[in-house]
Structure formats: structure tokens, C-alpha cells
Amino acid sequence: MNRDWAATAATLSQALPYMQRYNDATVVIKLGGHAMGSDEAMVEFARDVVLMRQVGVNPVIVHGGGPMINDMLKRLNIKSEFVNGKRVTDAATMEVVEMVLSGLVNAKIVQAISEQGGRAVGVSGKDSGLIICEAEDPALGLVGKPTKVNPRLLLDMADKELIPVIAPLGMGMNGETFNINGDTAAGAIAAALKADRLLLLTDVSGVKNAAGEVLTELTSTQIKEMTADGTIAGGMIPKTQTALDALAAGVRATVILDGRAPNACLLELFTEHGAGSIIRSA
Numbered sequence: 001m002n003r004d005w006a007a008t009a010a011t012l013s014q015a016l017p018y019m020q021r022y023n024d025a026t027v028v029i030k031l032g033g034h035a036m037g038s039d040e041a042m043v044e045f046a047r048d049v050v051l052m053r054q055v056g057v058n059p060v061i062v063h064g065g066g067p068m069i070n071d072m073l074k075r076l077n078i079k080s081e082f083v084n085g086k087r088v089t090d091a092a093t094m095e096v097v098e099m100v101l102s103g104l105v106n107a108k109i110v111q112a113i114s115e116q117g118g119r120a121v122g123v124s125g126k127d128s129g130l131i132i133c134e135a136e137d138p139a140l141g142l143v144g145k146p147t148k149v150n151p152r153l154l155l156d157m158a159d160k161e162l163i164p165v166i167a168p169l170g171m172g173m174n175g176e177t178f179n180i181n182g183d184t185a186a187g188a189i190a191a192a193l194k195a196d197r198l199l200l201l202t203d204v205s206g207v208k209n210a211a212g213e214v215l216t217e218l219t220s221t222q223i224k225e226m227t228a229d230g231t232i233a234g235g236m237i238p239k240t241q242t243a244l245d246a247l248a249a250g251v252r253a254t255v256i257l258d259g260r261a262p263n264a265c266l267l268e269l270f271t272e273h274g275a276g277s278i279i280r281s282a
């Protein structure tokens with residue numbers, strides 16, 4: 001017999017206990033803009049998500065799209081700046097953010113999952129009152145801080161084995177549309193669903209210390225110290241903060257990992273190896 005086929009069968013067999021552990025588990029996956037590399041990587045991500053659904057996991061996808069928003073703002077000659085990893089968002093920027101997130105990025109992910117046979121449905125945090133927000137900080141403009149998540153829509157979708165793909169937008173109490181950092185939105189949704197796992201897929205292999213080494217496991221004390229001394233900076237600030245908030249809200253563990261690595265989600269969930277940096281309760 002061809003030895004590669006035997007290895008494939010052995011790998012599948014070894015995945016059994018993990019598949020049993022995650023049967024019926026809710027796994028919130030945040031796909032960052034930097035993790036959405038090539039078209040091939042998107043196909044692979046979509047296959048992994050469909051496989052998860054096939055073996056009984058409830059995957060909930062929340063996406064980013066920062067680099068795609070940057071490109072569009074540049075084309076439209078609108079300047080943009082970030083403060084602590086969050087985009088200062090005025091009304092004109094908000095229009096572009098919504099157009100890119102819902103119209104381009106969300107549609108692309110939904111299509112990729114559908115092409116692999118998954119029943120993906122694209123929504124934004126504004127649909128069905130999923131994410132209610134207030135302004136996070138007046139200096140950031142229309143950046144939203146989730147104050148309430150109504151998970152009903154997602155629970156109904158899980159019942160029907162649909163795969164939600166969520167754009168990180170929120171609704172204000174006065175009809176405003178808010179721009180939510182993708183990690184923050186994913187954390188709020190994971191908290192409302194009391195998810196078993198929150199996977200934050202990005203473009204680095206995990207959280208690095210000052211020497212540039214990836215820490216496979218991180219405590220909340222380490223996160224606080226590394227943020228205070230600047231080792232955790234930029235886009236890594238909302239990720240680690242989200243991990244801490246999710247933990248406090250009852251999410252069992254958050255993993256920050258490289259979404260560009262082959263089969264990143266499967267490696268994390270269904271093998272002994274694991275991937276990236278895990279933040280879980282002591």
C-alpha cells in the first residue's frame with residue numbers, strides 16, 4: 001500500500017479524541033486582514049471551516065479587513081490614523097469601512113466557504129441587533145465598544161448548521177453605525193456564546209517577548225507587564241486585551257496564531273501539537 005495513504009489514515013485516526021472533545025463545541029474564529037493572504041490560503045481556510053462543521057463543531061467566523069480598508073481609503077484620498085491599534089473613524093471613513101467590510105471582505109469569505117460546500121451566511125454586527133455599541137472614546141470618533149450582544153441569531157444559525165460570517169460593525173442606540181476592531185468584536189461574540197475556543201488568526205506565529213521568541217502560553221500578569229513596557233504594541237494590543245476580557249467572561253481559552261500557516265485551525269483543534277500563544281485560566 002502507498003505509505004502516504006497509510007499516514008493520512010493514521011492522522012485521521014489520531015484526530016478522533018479531539019473530534020470527540022470538540023463535538024458540539026462553539027469555536028469563534030477571527031480571521032484578520034493580514035491573515036487573509038492569497039486566494040489559495042482563503043480556499044484552505046474555507047475547507048478547514050467546512051471540515052470543522054462536518055465533524056460537529058459550531059464555527060463562528062468574525063473577520064477583519066484593516067489592510068483592505070487602508071487600500072480603499074488611499075484610493076479615495078482619505079487619510080487614516082490608528083491609536084493603540086484602533087482606527088480613528090470619522091463619518092466619511094465609516095462609509096468606506098462599512099463598504100469594504102460588508103461589501104468586499106465578508107462577501108469573499110462567504111463565497112469561499114460556500115464553494116467548499118459549507119452553508120455560510122454573511123451578516124454584520126448590525127443585523128438582528130447582534131452587537132449594540134457605544135462610542136469607545138470621543139477621540140476615536142465612530143469606534144464602537146460593544147455594550148450588548150444578542151446571540152439569538154447565532155444560536156438559531158447553529159441549530160440549522162449554518163456558518164455565520166460576521167463583519168465587525170455595530171449599531172448605536174441612536175441609529176449610528178460603529179466601526180469595531182475585529183478582535184474586539186470576536187471577543188464580545190465569544191463571550192456572549194461562552195465559546196469553548198476563541199482563535200485569533202493573524203500574521204505572526206504568536207505573541208513574542210522582547211527577545212522575539214513566541215510564548216506558547218501567556219498569563220494575564222505577563223500580558224499586563226508586556227503591554228506596559230511596550231513589548232506588546234500596535235495591533236497586538238486589542239488581541240491580548242480581547243483574550244483577557246474573553247477569559248473574564250467565561251471563554252475557556254483564546255489562542256493567537258498565524259492564520260497563514262497551512263491548516264492553522266485544524267492543527268490547533270485536532271492535533272496534540274497546538275499552535276501559537278494560548279491564554280487560558282490558571
Ligand SMILES: Nc1ncnc2c1ncn2[C@@H]1O[C@H](COP(=O)(O)OP(=O)(O)O)[C@@H](O)[C@H]1O
Nearest residue numbers: 032033034202203204207208231232233235236
Ligand atoms: N509582542 C508582539 N508579538 C507579536 N506581534 C506583535 C507584538 N507587538 C506588536 N505586534 C504586531 O501585531 C501585529 C498583528 O496585529 P494586526 O496587524 O492588527 O493583525 P490582524 O490584521 O491580523 O488583526 C503583528 O504583525 C506585529 O507586527
Ligand SMILES: CC(=O)N[C@@H](CCC(=O)OP(=O)(O)O)C(=O)O
Nearest residue numbers: 033064065066086087180181182
Ligand atoms: C476600530 C478599528 O480599528 N476597526 C478596524 C476594523 C477591521 C479590523 O479590525 O481589521 P484587522 O483585523 O484586519 O486589523 C479597522 O477599521 O481597520
